[in-house]
Amino acid sequence: MSLDKSGKPTKMRWGELDEEDGEDLDFLLPPRQVIGPDDNGIKKVIEYKFNDDGNKVKITTTTRVRKLAKARLSKRAVERRNWAKFGDAVHEDAGSRLTMVSTEEIMLERPRAHGAKAEETKIAGDNLAQLGKGGAVLMVCRTCGKKGDHWTSRCPYKDLAQPTETFIEKPAATETAMAASGATKGAYVPPSMRAGAERTGGSDMRRRNEENSVRVTNLSEDTREPDLLELFRTFGPVSRVYVAIDQKTGVSRGFGFVNFVNKEDAERAINKLNGYGYDNLILRVEWATPRSN
């Protein structure tokens, strides 16, 4: 309970609360201040009020912070309690509410997938501008770079590892690359096409994607891609696994494909796993014939 200097209770009773004479002159009073709690757990609150006679009264409330609670706090926690408050909490009585709902507005920055948004919009705008002029060729094959002829998926060279000098010139510098292909600023240039990239002899051109493809048949119905990967990865890096699934029933069709990065690994896998008992069935593992498309 709080007492003022004369020993009279200072807290107003509920009944008295709204019965004062309308005037609210509280803003004329000095601000309320909180001191402590000090090392002994003593906390003082100094407030000023007008009493019934309209005189300014200083009210000092002294309380003892519960020792028990304090004892439970770690040293670090006690230390944190003494940190200076910031934000809206500055106006809060220390310890009056341990948790408070923030009324502050906090702007969150949205993460972007890649590149700057501003840049993207600009690019889109440029394309639109070109469209407007009617001169834009939007169909550019990403494999061979040919414009207006076919999509990447229809590229006659899509199974080849890299475009050769036959249909795309290797630029001297990145800037030239962008200028030559008419690409917008910031377009991706694959490492193999960057200036200074070494070109391995044209003869050992490796096939892309579909190469070192191994067909696995006689799989049990519940064999899934992770299982296949688990089984085949012991031979070397695997670039892709696929298990044919019946689109209607969702059931495995009993065969799949595994693509190896290295041909030798694929070969060893075929030799080792063909005829290998797996899930009570005997696997057949052999080279896959290229996909017809």
Add this chain to the structure above:
DNA sequence: GATGAGCGA
């Protein structure tokens, strides 16, 4: 016995 899905500038 059997050879794969899907997207779009």
